[in-house]
Amino acid sequence: MDAHAMLVERSGDPDQARQLILRTWQVELAQLLTEHPDTESELRRLVEEIQSELPGGGKNWVMTNIARDHGTVYGVMGGNVIHYHQGMPSDPPTGEGPRQ
Template sequence: MDAGLAVQLATSAATTLVAAAATDAWRSARSGFARLLGRGDPHAEEVAGRRLDALADEVVDAPADQREEVRQQALATWQVRLSDLLEERPEDAEPMLVLLEEVQTRLPPVQQQGVQHITAAAPGSFAQGVMFGNVVNHPVPVRDGRNEDSDRSPL
């Protein structure tokens, strides 16, 4: 699996996992991620379950106005754990993606998140994107049949 895609998947999965803590989606998230992290080993699944329980406890125990901050702090830890999992076992990418989609459908609408990935790969190209807003492009003035930016060197 491409390293960039693995990081994107791990980030999306960690974001979804952390968002699920202290919601009705938690049971499904906890059991699925414990199974995934346990890799078929009952002891490893139990250890993963304890880590997941600690995450949920942190979020539940936080005052309501600080829960989002607690989630953000936990996010980095889970991004690393899930990235490591995909690095060691790239074949877990598909089950992780299925689990991610399942948990996302169970999240309350306020915590469902949109993720947008934009890539520009050609020399001199650029990419733009926006979610829940607008992109406004202004044409580049044309001079002698070429646009004014064409004679500038790329960054």
């Protein structure tokens, strides 16, 4: 087993261990590219392949839904249904008393 994998496995906080190891990998990969610039395309392909296999939890989506005039909006993102209903605003006060 690779030494970095063992550090993560034995760590009390695997996410923190990965973050700390990440810095080392960045230095090692930069050194690899400096010494072997011809490996850049292969490394990029490997990074893209790994990124495509990662879970989608890291993706950020933005959706804007606006309901007006007694409108109803149903927004669905990532399987969650969000219902928002906006009623009509009440008439602004006129400052006058009730009409007779």
